[in-house]
Amino acid sequence: MKLFQAESLTLSRSVVAIGAFDGVHRGHQSVIREMVRKGNLEGVPTVVYTFSPPPRVYFQGARTLTSPEQKLTLLERLGVTHTILAKFDEEYVKRTALEFVEELSRINPKCMIVGDDFRFGNNRAGDVSLLKSYFNVQSINPICCARGERISSTRIRELIVKGKQEQVLPLLGWM
Ligand SMILES: Cc1cc2nc3c(=O)[nH]c(=O)nc-3n(C[C@H](O)[C@H](O)[C@H](O)COP(=O)(O)O)c2cc1C
Numbered sequence: 100m101k102l103f104q105a106e107s108l109t110l111s112r113s114v115v116a117i118g119a120f121d122g123v124h125r126g127h128q129s130v131i132r133e134m135v136r137k138g139n140l141e142g143v144p145t146v147v148y149t150f151s152p153p154p155r156v157y158f159q160g161a162r163t164l165t166s167p168e169q170k171l172t173l174l175e176r177l178g179v180t181h182t183i184l185a186k187f188d189e190e191y192v193k194r195t196a197l198e199f200v201e202e203l204s205r206i207n208p209k210c211m212i213v214g215d216d217f218r219f220g221n222n223r224a225g226d227v228s229l230l231k232s233y234f235n236v237q238s239i240n241p242i243c244c245a246r247g248e249r250i251s252s253t254r255i256r257e258l259i260v261k262g263k264q265e266q267v268l269p270l271l272g273w274m
């Protein structure tokens with residue numbers, strides 16, 4: 100897997116998954132596996148566009164579930180060929196939604212997977228409907244735990260705070 104900073108990758112075709120992916124939990128794995136499946140089917144590079152630190156860590160002081168190194172190892176294991184790891188800092192968050200769209204255009208995504216509530220660009224001005232006006236955007240069905248709740252990084256952080264470690268590993272599902 101090749102690693103890139105923001106604005107440094109150009110491709111003639113790709114499939115892309117975008118998100119914080121903190122923890123690379125079972126929900127994230129499902130998104131990434133679907134993206135890799137599509138990429139392999141089409142014979143095009145598979146790209147994860149992610150952030151370091153995760154936006155919730157930067158803005159809300161949330162605890163990080165996976166270090167950048169751990170995250171990259173897990174992404175590589177899932178078969179991702181390229182990862183863009185954007186340094187999420189004071190400068191980066193000033194980028195407008197259209198600047199982010201322009202950056203994505205440089206990798207010519209044939210298909211893009213993001214969450215329905217994905218927001219991007221300064222002050223979270225960009226949303227999925229804006230992204231859909233430029234790209235073929237898809238989402239996948241939510242992956243839930245045995246109790247029927249949607250798995251999320253936020254939920255895993257809450258379980259850690261409550262000391263319910265034994266419930267965390269099945270949600271991460273790294274084994
Ligand atoms: C270029 C760019 C600029 C952003 N600027 C802001 C911002 O000013 N304020 C904010 O709360 N979030 C900002 N975000 C973070 C997004 O709101 C969101 O958390 C991020 O895209 C990750 O999406 P996810 O939470 O669905 O994984 C920005 C994201 C990008 C890509």
Ligand SMILES: Nc1ncnc2c1ncn2[C@@H]1O[C@H](COP(=O)(O)OP(=O)(O)OP(=O)(O)O)[C@@H](O)[C@H]1O
Nearest residue numbers: 118119120126130213214240241242250251252253
């Ligand atoms: N349980 C899930 N099932 C399916 N897709 C998921 C699930 N959790 C996250 N995703 C998808 O993974 C991508 C990255 O999401 P993100 O990093 O925001 O995850 P999250 O766990 O919801 O994070 P947070 O709790 O911090 O909001 C998005 O496309 C999102 O829709």
